[in-house]
Amino acid sequence: MAEVAPWLTIIGLGEDGPDGLTGASRAALEAAEIVMGPPRHLSLLPDLPGQRVDWPVPFADGLDLLAGFAGRQVVVLASGDPFWFGAGSVIARRFAREEWRAMPGPSVFSLAAAHLGWPLEKVLCLGHHATPLTRLRPHLARGVRVIMTLRDGAAVTELADYLTNLGFGPSQLWVMEALGGPRERVTEVRAGAESEGFDHPVAVAVQVAGEGKALPQASGLDDGVFDSDGVMTKRPVRALTLSALAPKPFERLWDIGGGSGSVGIEWLLSHPSTEAITVEPRADRIGLITANATALGVDRLRVVEGKAPEALADLPTPDAVFIGGGLSVALLDWLYAHVPAGTRLVANAVTLESEAVLIAAHRTRGGSLLRIELSEAAPLGPRTGWKAAYPVVQWSVVL
Structure with missing residues (x-):
């Protein structure tokens, strides 16, 4: 079969316009019948025969x-490297x-690192030109270096205020x-200074x-978060x-009975x-879960109001399921009937009734059963004693 020549060329254009393009990029631009791009990029071009x-x-x-x-010679202009937080993908x-x-140019991250002398492989690079600043939260820790794109000049002040409010006001910004x-x-400015x-x-x-609190990298964030x-x-x-639950890259979790959303967020x-x-049956908790997810930089958490298993029917297939609330024999039967084999299931029980459900499930379906008993030091009159929490029974199994 004869090779089909591409009709579309994606060119990464820098702020110096065509002056920074390679010979091949220049030739593609000059031969284009149509040149598409943002008005700012088009304004950098000299007179060309193609339609803008x-x-x-x-x-x-x-x-x-x-x-x-399609079928005509078309050039699309994008910023720098179109496949690094750009339109290319x-x-x-x-x-x-x-x-x-595609004919990429130098990315804004490469240009910024070259200006500062930062080793780019050790710098966190983020595209925040179309995403909320809260997504920065998981990465904030003293000593971290970040290069990020922003939507406009006003977002610089918003970024400085965000860092200051989290205790990272002494951060240096370029x-x-x-x-x-x-x-x-x-x-060059300080996060807390007027700019x-x-x-x-x-x-x-x-x-x-600064002295802001960094989020730990291990599971089990402080409850106060x-x-x-x-x-x-x-x-x-x-x-x-x-x-x-053992999360792995590209996996999806169903968190049934969200409460505050802590398990799904982590x-x-x-x-x-x-x-x-x-999945949370109480409407008054939906906003709470969403607010927690946004504050901790994972606004991609999807929150579904409803009761399981009815609310699960149209959801995309999970790789793991956690039952933190609403445990019942009917729910377990539904999961076994509708969720693919190989899915990891973890369920926690506190009451005697839900514990009995897990003990029976363990007996008939196998898996691992764990009883978690925790005590915390607390005042006992003028002294200190152990205050026991309700024991938790945890069942984990691979369907």
């Missing part, structure tokens, strides 16, 4: 417009691999405008400092629960590719 088309807003509308040009998902080719172009400007206005496109490099109405899986039991914190769906 503004990429519309919202971005998704541009994909349909682009598809209409979105376009590539829409079109067959033989239809397009605000980088229009890197690599004639308008390039780099301004002047900044213009798009803007990226910020951060040397994190979560807002709660009193119903939540407490830290020691949560650590054992996450260990039994599942998501284990790796950026993980997914979690929390």
Whole structure:
């Protein structure tokens, strides 16, 4: 079969316009019948024979417009390296691999690291031009270096305020405008200091400092990290629960009986590719779970209001299931009938009734049964004694 020549070329354009392009990129641009891109990128180009088309807003509308040009020689302009927090991957998902080719330029992360002399392999690189700043939360710790893109100049002040409110006010910021172009400007500021206005496109490099609390990398965050109405899986039991659930990259969790959302949130914190769906029957807890997830940087947590198993019917298939509330024989029977073999299931019980359900399930279905008894030192008159918590029975099994 004859090789099909691509009709679409994705070119990474820097702030210096065509001056920074390779010979192949220049040739593709000059030969294009149509050049699509944001107005800012198009304004950097000299006179060219091709028709100029503004990429519309919202971005998704541009994909349909682009598809209409199939078969003609088309160039799409993107910033720097289109496949590093850029438009390249979105376009590539829409079109067959033989239809397009890419000619990337230096990324804003490479330019920023080169300016500061930072080893890029040791720097956290984030795209925050279209995502909330709260996603930065899991990464904040003294000594961390971050380079991130921001949506506009106003977001610089928002970032500085966010860092200050979390106790990282002494952090050093380098605000980088229009890197690599004639308008390039780099301004060094402190997170808690007043700063002047900044213009798009803007990226910020951060040397994190201060006494703010970093999130531990191990399972079992302090209970105080979560807002709660009193119903939540407490830290020691949560650590054992996450260990039994054993999250892995690209896996999805069903968290049944979300409470404060702590188990689903910690599942998501284990790796950026993980997914979690929390099912909670009480409407008054939905906002609480969502707020906890957002505050801890995992707003990708999906929260479903409803009672299991009815609320589970249309959900995407899980790799692991945790039952923290609503345990019943009917729920276990439904899971065994509808969830694929190989799914990991962990259930916790506190009451005698739910404990009996797990003991019976262990007897008939196998798995591992664990009784967790914890005591904490507490005042006992003028002295100190052990105050026991309710024992928790945990059943874990592979369906």
